[in-house]
Amino acid sequence: MSINQIGGKYFSAIAASSNNPLSIIKNYIKLLGLKLSQEDPAQEDLAIIREEIDRVTKIIRQVSEAAEAYANPLEELNVNDMIQDLYRIFLESLFAQHQIAVQTQLDPSLPNIVADRDKLKQVLINLMKNAAEAMQEGGLLLISTRGKIIRDGNEYIEISLVDNGPGIPVHIMADMFKPVSSTKGKGHAGLGLSIVKNLVDELKGRIFCQSNEISGTAFQILLPVMATGVLMDR
Ligand SMILES: Nc1ncnc2c1ncn2[C@@H]1O[C@H](COP(=O)(O)OP(=O)(O)OP(=O)(O)O)[C@@H](O)[C@H]1O
Ligand SMILES: [Mg+2]
The missing domain is CATH 1.10.287 (Helix Hairpins)
Structure with a gap:
């Protein structure tokens, strides 16, 4: 620090x-x-x-x-690199245990973004963990990036995580970004997605989810290329 x-x-x-x-x-x-x-x-x-x-x-x-x-200083981040680092760490532990195949489609022309590294990392970890935990019998997780995207005149990058697991239970979907009672029992507080939402808000981004029991669960995150705040000294 x-x-x-x-x-x-x-x-x-x-x-x-x-x-x-x-x-x-x-x-x-x-x-x-x-x-x-x-x-x-x-x-x-x-x-x-x-x-x-x-x-x-x-x-x-x-x-x-x-x-x-x-x-909470901001840094210039290469999100593709961050995803690849996390993917390597998770591949050996979480994903290997459950026979989950992970594919990445990372846009080579993705611009760097200015953001808080730890917050973004936490968002990705929570979503990757949920996908792995949902696909206990194996499955596929596709992580992709795309940029730049213009929304309301502002530049964003898109990160999406799509799994072909069982989908989010309907009773959770309605209030998924609030603390919920976890469907996973002991050791899970049911807080992961509410933390994700708070962090995405703090990153000045937006998050969307589509989920059903046939195709699985897809999260789309939009993050601004340039945020406002203090840039970390180099
Ligand atoms: N990718 C997913 N596929 C299917 N269900 C999901 C997925 N992500 C979340 N869920 C459902 O949403 C619930 C809430 O997720 P959340 O991450 O908030 O809490 P949790 O994973 O149960 O607990 P914690 O994250 O605190 O360990 C989960 O219990 C699970 O039922
Ligand atoms: Mg969770």
Whole structure:
């Protein structure tokens, strides 16, 4: 972890914990104002204190946003490389156990994107694990990339993961991106897909899913080529 990241996390924590005492002070000032009569000249002083507290709150919010960007820096990423690395790791463990064939179709002209590496990795791991866990009797997982894609005037890349497993149960489909009770029993919190959705939102991307018991499950993720935030020092 870089100094910037450590600093970012530290300031994030300070900013978060300063908000509580500030809102307590604000509440007490409100109470004090109610105890005094409306005509009391001290009401004006209280109004000034309130304004200043609002100003500090705003400053803390700005510091907190900047700190968050330093804690989770952006990098220029080659998504094809990331997929190939994960694929190699998983091929030897997860996929081999269940006799799952994995194919990749990676667009050689895929542009690099600017994004938080760890977040994207977590998204891909959760989806690859789900596919493997769904195809206990073997199956095929196709991972592909495509870019660039223009949506609403912005540039995106597309990552898709398509498996030919049993499909997502209908009762889960309706609210699949919320925490669910896992169909896999012990050791599974039912959180994987809700984490995926949160991370894709943080990456300013979009995620779509189509699933049925005949053809299996397909996830499509669109990620912006350029995100806004702090680019990691090289
Ligand atoms: N590729 C898939 N094919 C079939 N069903 C799936 C697939 N991905 C997810 N599911 C279904 O959606 C449910 C929710 O998935 P999610 O990843 O959120 O939780 P989980 O895998 O059960 O638990 P955790 O991810 O916390 O270990 C799963 O229990 C499973 O029933
Ligand atoms: Mg899961």
